[in-house]
Amino acid sequence: MRGDPVTREPRYRQIAEELRHAITEHAYGPGGKLPSEGALAERYEVSRGTIRQALMLLRHDGLVTSRRGTRRVVLDDAPVQEFAQMQSFARWARSIGETPEGRVIRQGWHSADPDERRQLRIDADARVLRVVRLRLLSGRPAMLERTAYPEALGAIVETLPADTVSVTEFLEQAGVFVADAEHTIDLARADPQDAALLGCAVEDPLLRERRRSTDPAGVPLEWSEDRYLPGSVAFVVHNSLASTPMTRQHMVPVVRDSG
Amino acid sequence: MRGDPVTREPRYRQIAEELRHAITEHAYGPGGKLPSEGALAERYEVSRGTIRQALMLLRHDGLVTSRRGTRRVVLDDAPVQEFAQMQSFARWARSIGETPEGRVIRQGWHSADPDERRQLRIDADARVLRVVRLRLLSGRPAMLERTAYPEALGAIVETLPADTVSVTEFLEQAGVFVADAEHTIDLARADPQDAALLGCAVEDPLLRERRRSTDPAGVPLEWSEDRYLPGSVAFVVHNSLASTPMTRQHMVPVVRDSG
DNA sequence: AGATCGAAGTTGTATGGCCAACACCTAGTT
DNA sequence: AACTAGGTGTTGGCCATACAACTTCGATCT
CATH class of the missing domain: 3.40.1410.10 (Chorismate lyase-like)
Incomplete structure (x- = not known):
C-alpha cells in the first residue's frame, strides 16, 4: 500500500490532521476527553514523543487543553484555518x-x-x-x-x-x-x-x-x-498560557497642538 | 518551611527567559543569528532536547525563525507581553x-x-x-x-x-x-x-x-x-507556519431592506 | 458522613541517541 | 568565469527510557 514517494509529510503532522479531523467531526465533542498519549501511540504505532508533537499542534491552535494529570479536553469544535x-x-x-x-x-x-x-x-x-x-x-x-x-x-x-x-x-x-x-x-x-x-x-x-x-x-x-469595509470580516485569535502570540499595543493619543 | 517550597520553573522556561531577555536587549539584533542548539546545550549544561523546548517557546512568540539547515534568526527585537x-x-x-x-x-x-x-x-x-x-x-x-x-x-x-x-x-x-x-x-x-x-x-x-x-x-x-475607544489601543498578533492561532471570519452582510 | 490516604492513570520534564534533510561554503572541474 | 560536487555544520524527525508532578477516584479510617 505504498507507491507514494512524493513529498512526505512528517508522521506527527499526518496524525495531527487525523485528530483535527476527528475533532471537527465532533467525534469527542466540546468538553470531551481525548484518548491518552499512550493509547494514541499504540493506535498509530509511533512513539509517545511523536504523539506529543501532534497534540502540541492542536494545543497551539486552541483545539485542546493540556494539563498534567488528566487527559486532554476538546476546547472547540470549529475548524481552524490553515x-x-x-x-x-x-x-x-x-x-x-x-x-x-x-x-x-x-x-x-x-x-x-x-x-x-x-x-x-x-x-x-x-x-x-x-x-x-x-x-x-x-x-x-x-x-x-x-x-x-x-x-x-x-x-x-x-x-x-x-x-x-x-x-x-x-x-x-x-x-x-x-x-x-x-x-x-x-x-x-x-x-x-x-x-x-x-x-x-x-x-x-x-x-x-x-x-x-x-x-x-x-x-x-x-x-x-x-x-x-466593516461588517464583512472579523479577526479571530487564540492565545493561551502555552503560547502568547497576541498582545495589546498602546497608541499614544495624538496631541493636538494648541496654537 | 524548608529551603525552596515554591514551585520551581522548569529548566527550559528559565533558559527561554534568559534568551528572550538577551534578544530584547539587542544582543543579536534583528536578522542576527542565535548560537546553535549544540552550543547552547553546552553553555547551559542541558541536553539538546531541553534547548529545543526553550527555543520552541521563542518560535511560537514570533521572536525567532526556525529552519532546517541554518541557525535560528532573530525576527523581532520587541518585548512580547505575557x-x-x-x-x-x-x-x-x-x-x-x-x-x-x-x-x-x-x-x-x-x-x-x-x-x-x-x-x-x-x-x-x-x-x-x-x-x-x-x-x-x-x-x-x-x-x-x-x-x-x-x-x-x-x-x-x-x-x-x-x-x-x-x-x-x-x-x-x-x-x-x-x-x-x-x-x-x-x-x-x-x-x-x-x-x-x-x-x-x-x-x-x-x-x-x-x-x-x-x-x-x-x-x-x-x-x-x-x-x-479608537486611537488608544491596537491588537498585535503573530502567526506562522509553526502555529496558526489567527483566522479570518466571514460575517454575512446584513441585507438592507429595499422598501 | 466526612476526612484522609494511597494507588492507578496521565501528562510534563529531561536525557541520549540516530539519521535525514537542508543551507552554506569551498575546492575542484569544466 | 561559471558551474558542480562534496564536505561540514545545523536543525528536523523519531525513538526509547526514566522519573516527577498532578488528577481522580476508591478504600480506609475516624
Missing part, C-alpha cells in the same frame, strides 16, 4: 464560497520612507514597489490593500497582470514562501481614495490590518496596510 | 505606565441567552451574572466591558466592590486561573450606553473585542464583549 488561508485573501475567499477578485489601482517604484525601511529592514537608498490593490468578494468591494515590496520581490510582482487574483499563489510558484506574519489590528477612517474605491463616505470607519510578512529565513517580504 | 498581561486590563495598563480603574455600572443575574449558553457551555435553565464595567486609563474612559459569568464564578465576582481594579488578579487569589482565550476582533457602533459612558456620540465607531476565556480544564470562565 496559515496559508490567513495569508492569502484569495484562498480565504474561496474557502468561504466567495469569488475573489483583485485590481491594481496604482503601482510604482518609490524610495522607501522611514516606516518601510524599518519594517522591510532595508537601507536608506533602497527603493520599494508600492502597489494599491482593490480586493472584491463576489463582485463587491471588500478591502483596499496598500503594500510595499522590497526591490527583489517588487521586480517579480511588477510583472503581474493588473487583475491577478492571488499574488500569494503566484509568488509560491516562483519559490517565494511566507513563513511568519505580524498583524496589527485597529480602526482607521476612510480617506478620499478609500471612499472612492470601497464605495463609502470619507471618514467612515474601516477595520485596519497592518501586516509584515517574512520568509523562512526571516527576511521581510512585504509591508502592507489593509482596510476592510 | 499571556497574563493580555488577559488582564489592569496588568496591561500598569505595564504601559497608566493607572487602571474600573467601575461597575450594572450587575445582575439573568437566565442565559442562547449565545451565552453556547459560549459558556451551560444548560438552558442556568443563570449567568452579567456585569457592565467601565475601564479607565489614568482617569480617561477607555473601554466598556460587558461580561457574562457562569453561576459558580458569578457568585465570587458578585461579592467584589464596585471599584475593584483587577478582577483577574482577585480571581487568581481565589484559585481561578485563565489558561486559554479566544478573541474575535471587529468594529461596532456605539449604542446609547456606550456613548454616555465612554463620552462619544451614538453611532461612533468602536473597536470591539469579544472574548471567551477558559480555565486549564477547558471549562469556560467568562464571555465578554469589550468596546474600546
Whole structure:
C-alpha cells in the first residue's frame, strides 16, 4: 500500500490532521476527553514523543487543553484555518464560497520612507514597489490593500497582470514562501481614495490590518496596510498560557497642538 | 518551611527567559543569528532536547525563525507581553505606565441567552451574572466591558466592590486561573450606553473585542464583549507556519431592506 | 458522613541517541 | 568565469527510557 514517494509529510503532522479531523467531526465533542498519549501511540504505532508533537499542534491552535494529570479536553469544535488561508485573501475567499477578485489601482517604484525601511529592514537608498490593490468578494468591494515590496520581490510582482487574483499563489510558484506574519489590528477612517474605491463616505470607519510578512529565513517580504469595509470580516485569535502570540499595543493619543 | 517550597520553573522556561531577555536587549539584533542548539546545550549544561523546548517557546512568540539547515534568526527585537498581561486590563495598563480603574455600572443575574449558553457551555435553565464595567486609563474612559459569568464564578465576582481594579488578579487569589482565550476582533457602533459612558456620540465607531476565556480544564470562565475607544489601543498578533492561532471570519452582510 | 490516604492513570520534564534533510561554503572541474 | 560536487555544520524527525508532578477516584479510617 505504498507507491507514494512524493513529498512526505512528517508522521506527527499526518496524525495531527487525523485528530483535527476527528475533532471537527465532533467525534469527542466540546468538553470531551481525548484518548491518552499512550493509547494514541499504540493506535498509530509511533512513539509517545511523536504523539506529543501532534497534540502540541492542536494545543497551539486552541483545539485542546493540556494539563498534567488528566487527559486532554476538546476546547472547540470549529475548524481552524490553515496559515496559508490567513495569508492569502484569495484562498480565504474561496474557502468561504466567495469569488475573489483583485485590481491594481496604482503601482510604482518609490524610495522607501522611514516606516518601510524599518519594517522591510532595508537601507536608506533602497527603493520599494508600492502597489494599491482593490480586493472584491463576489463582485463587491471588500478591502483596499496598500503594500510595499522590497526591490527583489517588487521586480517579480511588477510583472503581474493588473487583475491577478492571488499574488500569494503566484509568488509560491516562483519559490517565494511566507513563513511568519505580524498583524496589527485597529480602526482607521476612510480617506478620499478609500471612499472612492470601497464605495463609502470619507471618514467612515474601516477595520485596519497592518501586516509584515517574512520568509523562512526571516527576511521581510512585504509591508502592507489593509482596510476592510466593516461588517464583512472579523479577526479571530487564540492565545493561551502555552503560547502568547497576541498582545495589546498602546497608541499614544495624538496631541493636538494648541496654537 | 524548608529551603525552596515554591514551585520551581522548569529548566527550559528559565533558559527561554534568559534568551528572550538577551534578544530584547539587542544582543543579536534583528536578522542576527542565535548560537546553535549544540552550543547552547553546552553553555547551559542541558541536553539538546531541553534547548529545543526553550527555543520552541521563542518560535511560537514570533521572536525567532526556525529552519532546517541554518541557525535560528532573530525576527523581532520587541518585548512580547505575557499571556497574563493580555488577559488582564489592569496588568496591561500598569505595564504601559497608566493607572487602571474600573467601575461597575450594572450587575445582575439573568437566565442565559442562547449565545451565552453556547459560549459558556451551560444548560438552558442556568443563570449567568452579567456585569457592565467601565475601564479607565489614568482617569480617561477607555473601554466598556460587558461580561457574562457562569453561576459558580458569578457568585465570587458578585461579592467584589464596585471599584475593584483587577478582577483577574482577585480571581487568581481565589484559585481561578485563565489558561486559554479566544478573541474575535471587529468594529461596532456605539449604542446609547456606550456613548454616555465612554463620552462619544451614538453611532461612533468602536473597536470591539469579544472574548471567551477558559480555565486549564477547558471549562469556560467568562464571555465578554469589550468596546474600546479608537486611537488608544491596537491588537498585535503573530502567526506562522509553526502555529496558526489567527483566522479570518466571514460575517454575512446584513441585507438592507429595499422598501 | 466526612476526612484522609494511597494507588492507578496521565501528562510534563529531561536525557541520549540516530539519521535525514537542508543551507552554506569551498575546492575542484569544466 | 561559471558551474558542480562534496564536505561540514545545523536543525528536523523519531525513538526509547526514566522519573516527577498532578488528577481522580476508591478504600480506609475516624
